Amino acid sequence: MGQILDSTDRKILTQLLKDARQQNTQLAEAVGLSPPPCWKRVSRLEQAGIIRGYTAVLDMEKLGYPEIALIDITLENHAHYPLEGVCEKLAALPEVLEVHITTGDFDCFIKVAISDTGALERFLREKLYMIDGVRGTRTSLSLRRFKDVQSTLI
Incomplete structure:
Protein backbone atom coordinates (compact mmCIF):
# COMPACT_ATOMS: atom_id res chain seq x y z
CA MET A 1 0.00 0.00 0.00
CA GLY A 2 3.00 2.28 0.46
CA GLN A 3 1.17 4.36 3.13
CA ILE A 4 -0.41 6.46 0.34
CA LEU A 5 -4.11 6.81 0.92
CA ASP A 6 -6.54 7.95 -1.70
CA SER A 7 -9.66 9.97 -0.92
CA THR A 8 -11.82 6.84 -0.59
CA ASP A 9 -9.43 5.31 1.95
CA ARG A 10 -9.57 8.57 3.91
CA LYS A 11 -13.38 8.55 3.81
CA ILE A 12 -13.39 4.97 5.11
CA LEU A 13 -11.07 5.88 7.98
CA THR A 14 -13.13 8.95 8.85
CA GLN A 15 -16.31 6.86 8.94
CA LEU A 16 -14.68 4.16 11.07
CA LEU A 17 -13.49 6.80 13.56
CA LYS A 18 -17.12 7.94 13.88
CA ASP A 19 -18.47 4.40 14.28
CA ALA A 20 -16.25 1.34 13.96
CA ARG A 21 -19.21 -0.96 14.66
CA GLN A 22 -21.18 -0.02 11.56
CA GLN A 23 -21.94 -2.76 9.10
CA ASN A 24 -19.88 -2.96 5.92
CA THR A 25 -23.01 -2.15 3.89
CA GLN A 26 -23.49 1.11 5.84
CA LEU A 27 -19.81 1.97 5.50
CA ALA A 28 -19.85 1.26 1.76
CA GLU A 29 -22.88 3.47 1.26
CA ALA A 30 -21.33 6.30 3.28
CA VAL A 31 -18.16 6.30 1.18
CA GLY A 32 -19.79 5.68 -2.20
CA LEU A 33 -18.70 2.08 -2.83
CA SER A 34 -20.44 -1.24 -3.16
CA PRO A 35 -19.87 -3.60 -0.20
CA PRO A 36 -17.25 -5.99 -1.74
CA PRO A 37 -14.66 -3.33 -2.71
CA CYS A 38 -15.28 -1.50 0.57
CA TRP A 39 -14.57 -4.68 2.53
CA LYS A 40 -11.38 -5.23 0.47
CA ARG A 41 -10.18 -1.72 1.21
CA VAL A 42 -10.83 -2.11 4.95
CA SER A 43 -9.00 -5.44 4.92
CA ARG A 44 -6.07 -3.85 3.07
CA LEU A 45 -5.95 -0.98 5.59
CA GLU A 46 -5.91 -3.54 8.42
CA GLN A 47 -3.17 -5.64 6.79
CA ALA A 48 -1.07 -2.53 6.18
CA GLY A 49 -1.33 -1.70 9.88
CA ILE A 50 -3.08 1.61 9.27
CA ILE A 51 -6.07 0.22 11.16
CA ARG A 52 -4.41 -1.35 14.21
CA GLY A 53 -7.59 -2.56 15.86
CA TYR A 54 -11.04 -1.66 17.10
CA THR A 55 -11.90 -0.66 20.62
CA ALA A 56 -14.64 0.79 22.80
CA VAL A 57 -14.34 4.38 23.98
CA LEU A 58 -15.22 4.50 27.66
CA ASP A 59 -16.63 7.45 29.57
CA MET A 60 -14.20 7.63 32.48
CA GLU A 61 -16.43 10.07 34.38
CA LYS A 62 -19.35 7.63 34.33
CA LEU A 63 -16.97 4.92 35.54
CA GLY A 64 -16.10 7.01 38.60
CA TYR A 65 -12.92 8.70 37.32
CA PRO A 66 -13.99 12.24 36.44
Missing part, protein backbone atom coordinates in the same frame (compact mmCIF):
# COMPACT_ATOMS: atom_id res chain seq x y z
CA GLU A 67 -10.56 13.82 36.83
CA ILE A 68 -7.54 13.61 34.53
CA ALA A 69 -4.03 14.30 35.81
CA LEU A 70 -1.26 15.10 33.34
CA ILE A 71 2.10 14.20 34.86
CA ASP A 72 5.58 14.97 33.52
CA ILE A 73 8.27 12.68 34.92
CA THR A 74 12.07 12.94 35.17
CA LEU A 75 14.33 9.99 35.92
CA GLU A 76 17.31 9.76 38.25
CA ASN A 77 19.82 8.25 35.87
CA HIS A 78 19.16 6.77 32.45
CA ALA A 79 22.05 4.33 32.74
CA HIS A 80 20.67 2.72 35.90
CA TYR A 81 16.98 3.18 35.12
CA PRO A 82 16.36 2.70 31.40
CA LEU A 83 13.52 4.90 30.21
CA GLU A 84 11.71 2.08 28.39
CA GLY A 85 11.68 -0.04 31.55
CA VAL A 86 10.20 2.77 33.61
CA CYS A 87 7.61 3.44 30.89
CA GLU A 88 6.62 -0.24 30.87
CA LYS A 89 6.05 -0.09 34.63
CA LEU A 90 3.99 3.06 34.22
CA ALA A 91 1.93 1.51 31.45
CA ALA A 92 1.09 -1.45 33.71
CA LEU A 93 -0.66 0.80 36.26
CA PRO A 94 -4.45 0.63 35.75
CA GLU A 95 -4.97 4.38 36.30
CA VAL A 96 -2.55 5.28 33.51
CA LEU A 97 -4.31 5.95 30.22
CA GLU A 98 -1.30 7.05 28.16
CA VAL A 99 2.50 6.96 28.43
CA HIS A 100 4.74 9.05 26.17
CA ILE A 101 8.52 9.36 26.00
CA THR A 102 9.17 13.07 25.52
CA THR A 103 11.81 15.63 24.65
CA GLY A 104 12.62 18.69 26.71
CA ASP A 105 12.92 19.02 30.47
CA PHE A 106 11.09 15.79 31.25
CA ASP A 107 11.74 12.19 30.21
CA CYS A 108 8.16 11.01 29.90
CA PHE A 109 4.56 12.09 30.28
CA ILE A 110 1.55 10.15 31.55
CA LYS A 111 -2.17 10.77 31.50
CA VAL A 112 -3.92 9.38 34.57
CA ALA A 113 -7.63 8.88 35.36
CA ILE A 114 -8.50 9.60 38.99
CA SER A 115 -11.63 9.98 41.10
CA ASP A 116 -10.45 13.01 43.10
CA THR A 117 -7.38 14.73 44.53
CA GLY A 118 -7.15 12.16 47.33
CA ALA A 119 -6.86 9.43 44.71
CA LEU A 120 -4.19 11.47 42.94
CA GLU A 121 -2.19 11.74 46.16
CA ARG A 122 -2.48 7.97 46.75
CA PHE A 123 -1.46 7.28 43.14
CA LEU A 124 1.60 9.49 43.49
CA ARG A 125 2.70 8.18 46.90
CA GLU A 126 1.78 4.50 46.61
CA LYS A 127 2.45 3.84 42.95
CA LEU A 128 4.33 6.45 40.93
CA TYR A 129 6.94 7.38 43.55
CA MET A 130 7.52 3.68 44.30
CA ILE A 131 8.89 3.07 40.78
CA ASP A 132 12.68 2.92 40.92
CA GLY A 133 14.30 5.71 38.97
CA VAL A 134 11.54 8.33 39.24
CA ARG A 135 13.30 11.49 40.42
CA GLY A 136 10.67 14.15 40.03
CA THR A 137 7.27 15.00 38.64
CA ARG A 138 5.18 17.96 37.61
CA THR A 139 1.42 17.41 37.80
CA SER A 140 -1.37 19.38 36.20
CA LEU A 141 -5.08 18.68 36.50
CA SER A 142 -7.20 18.94 33.39
CA LEU A 143 -9.99 21.44 33.99
CA ARG A 144 -11.96 20.61 30.85
CA ARG A 145 -11.41 18.52 27.72
CA PHE A 146 -12.02 20.24 24.40
CA LYS A 147 -10.94 17.45 22.07
CA ASP A 148 -10.55 13.74 22.57
CA VAL A 149 -10.25 11.87 19.29
CA GLN A 150 -7.67 9.62 17.72
CA SER A 151 -6.91 11.72 14.66
CA THR A 152 -8.31 14.27 12.31
CA LEU A 153 -5.27 14.18 10.05
CA ILE A 154 -6.85 11.80 7.59
Whole structure:
Protein backbone atom coordinates (compact mmCIF):
# COMPACT_ATOMS: atom_id res chain seq x y z
CA MET A 1 0.00 0.00 0.00
CA GLY A 2 3.00 2.28 0.46
CA GLN A 3 1.17 4.36 3.13
CA ILE A 4 -0.41 6.46 0.34
CA LEU A 5 -4.11 6.81 0.92
CA ASP A 6 -6.54 7.95 -1.70
CA SER A 7 -9.66 9.97 -0.92
CA THR A 8 -11.82 6.84 -0.59
CA ASP A 9 -9.43 5.31 1.95
CA ARG A 10 -9.57 8.57 3.91
CA LYS A 11 -13.38 8.55 3.81
CA ILE A 12 -13.39 4.97 5.11
CA LEU A 13 -11.07 5.88 7.98
CA THR A 14 -13.13 8.95 8.85
CA GLN A 15 -16.31 6.86 8.94
CA LEU A 16 -14.68 4.16 11.07
CA LEU A 17 -13.49 6.80 13.56
CA LYS A 18 -17.12 7.94 13.88
CA ASP A 19 -18.47 4.40 14.28
CA ALA A 20 -16.25 1.34 13.96
CA ARG A 21 -19.21 -0.96 14.66
CA GLN A 22 -21.18 -0.02 11.56
CA GLN A 23 -21.94 -2.76 9.10
CA ASN A 24 -19.88 -2.96 5.92
CA THR A 25 -23.01 -2.15 3.89
CA GLN A 26 -23.49 1.11 5.84
CA LEU A 27 -19.81 1.97 5.50
CA ALA A 28 -19.85 1.26 1.76
CA GLU A 29 -22.88 3.47 1.26
CA ALA A 30 -21.33 6.30 3.28
CA VAL A 31 -18.16 6.30 1.18
CA GLY A 32 -19.79 5.68 -2.20
CA LEU A 33 -18.70 2.08 -2.83
CA SER A 34 -20.44 -1.24 -3.16
CA PRO A 35 -19.87 -3.60 -0.20
CA PRO A 36 -17.25 -5.99 -1.74
CA PRO A 37 -14.66 -3.33 -2.71
CA CYS A 38 -15.28 -1.50 0.57
CA TRP A 39 -14.57 -4.68 2.53
CA LYS A 40 -11.38 -5.23 0.47
CA ARG A 41 -10.18 -1.72 1.21
CA VAL A 42 -10.83 -2.11 4.95
CA SER A 43 -9.00 -5.44 4.92
CA ARG A 44 -6.07 -3.85 3.07
CA LEU A 45 -5.95 -0.98 5.59
CA GLU A 46 -5.91 -3.54 8.42
CA GLN A 47 -3.17 -5.64 6.79
CA ALA A 48 -1.07 -2.53 6.18
CA GLY A 49 -1.33 -1.70 9.88
CA ILE A 50 -3.08 1.61 9.27
CA ILE A 51 -6.07 0.22 11.16
CA ARG A 52 -4.41 -1.35 14.21
CA GLY A 53 -7.59 -2.56 15.86
CA TYR A 54 -11.04 -1.66 17.10
CA THR A 55 -11.90 -0.66 20.62
CA ALA A 56 -14.64 0.79 22.80
CA VAL A 57 -14.34 4.38 23.98
CA LEU A 58 -15.22 4.50 27.66
CA ASP A 59 -16.63 7.45 29.57
CA MET A 60 -14.20 7.63 32.48
CA GLU A 61 -16.43 10.07 34.38
CA LYS A 62 -19.35 7.63 34.33
CA LEU A 63 -16.97 4.92 35.54
CA GLY A 64 -16.10 7.01 38.60
CA TYR A 65 -12.92 8.70 37.32
CA PRO A 66 -13.99 12.24 36.44
CA GLU A 67 -10.56 13.82 36.83
CA ILE A 68 -7.54 13.61 34.53
CA ALA A 69 -4.03 14.30 35.81
CA LEU A 70 -1.26 15.10 33.34
CA ILE A 71 2.10 14.20 34.86
CA ASP A 72 5.58 14.97 33.52
CA ILE A 73 8.27 12.68 34.92
CA THR A 74 12.07 12.94 35.17
CA LEU A 75 14.33 9.99 35.92
CA GLU A 76 17.31 9.76 38.25
CA ASN A 77 19.82 8.25 35.87
CA HIS A 78 19.16 6.77 32.45
CA ALA A 79 22.05 4.33 32.74
CA HIS A 80 20.67 2.72 35.90
CA TYR A 81 16.98 3.18 35.12
CA PRO A 82 16.36 2.70 31.40
CA LEU A 83 13.52 4.90 30.21
CA GLU A 84 11.71 2.08 28.39
CA GLY A 85 11.68 -0.04 31.55
CA VAL A 86 10.20 2.77 33.61
CA CYS A 87 7.61 3.44 30.89
CA GLU A 88 6.62 -0.24 30.87
CA LYS A 89 6.05 -0.09 34.63
CA LEU A 90 3.99 3.06 34.22
CA ALA A 91 1.93 1.51 31.45
CA ALA A 92 1.09 -1.45 33.71
CA LEU A 93 -0.66 0.80 36.26
CA PRO A 94 -4.45 0.63 35.75
CA GLU A 95 -4.97 4.38 36.30
CA VAL A 96 -2.55 5.28 33.51
CA LEU A 97 -4.31 5.95 30.22
CA GLU A 98 -1.30 7.05 28.16
CA VAL A 99 2.50 6.96 28.43
CA HIS A 100 4.74 9.05 26.17
CA ILE A 101 8.52 9.36 26.00
CA THR A 102 9.17 13.07 25.52
CA THR A 103 11.81 15.63 24.65
CA GLY A 104 12.62 18.69 26.71
CA ASP A 105 12.92 19.02 30.47
CA PHE A 106 11.09 15.79 31.25
CA ASP A 107 11.74 12.19 30.21
CA CYS A 108 8.16 11.01 29.90
CA PHE A 109 4.56 12.09 30.28
CA ILE A 110 1.55 10.15 31.55
CA LYS A 111 -2.17 10.77 31.50
CA VAL A 112 -3.92 9.38 34.57
CA ALA A 113 -7.63 8.88 35.36
CA ILE A 114 -8.50 9.60 38.99
CA SER A 115 -11.63 9.98 41.10
CA ASP A 116 -10.45 13.01 43.10
CA THR A 117 -7.38 14.73 44.53
CA GLY A 118 -7.15 12.16 47.33
CA ALA A 119 -6.86 9.43 44.71
CA LEU A 120 -4.19 11.47 42.94
CA GLU A 121 -2.19 11.74 46.16
CA ARG A 122 -2.48 7.97 46.75
CA PHE A 123 -1.46 7.28 43.14
CA LEU A 124 1.60 9.49 43.49
CA ARG A 125 2.70 8.18 46.90
CA GLU A 126 1.78 4.50 46.61
CA LYS A 127 2.45 3.84 42.95
CA LEU A 128 4.33 6.45 40.93
CA TYR A 129 6.94 7.38 43.55
CA MET A 130 7.52 3.68 44.30
CA ILE A 131 8.89 3.07 40.78
CA ASP A 132 12.68 2.92 40.92
CA GLY A 133 14.30 5.71 38.97
CA VAL A 134 11.54 8.33 39.24
CA ARG A 135 13.30 11.49 40.42
CA GLY A 136 10.67 14.15 40.03
CA THR A 137 7.27 15.00 38.64
CA ARG A 138 5.18 17.96 37.61
CA THR A 139 1.42 17.41 37.80
CA SER A 140 -1.37 19.38 36.20
CA LEU A 141 -5.08 18.68 36.50
CA SER A 142 -7.20 18.94 33.39
CA LEU A 143 -9.99 21.44 33.99
CA ARG A 144 -11.96 20.61 30.85
CA ARG A 145 -11.41 18.52 27.72
CA PHE A 146 -12.02 20.24 24.40
CA LYS A 147 -10.94 17.45 22.07
CA ASP A 148 -10.55 13.74 22.57
CA VAL A 149 -10.25 11.87 19.29
CA GLN A 150 -7.67 9.62 17.72
CA SER A 151 -6.91 11.72 14.66
CA THR A 152 -8.31 14.27 12.31
CA LEU A 153 -5.27 14.18 10.05
CA ILE A 154 -6.85 11.80 7.59
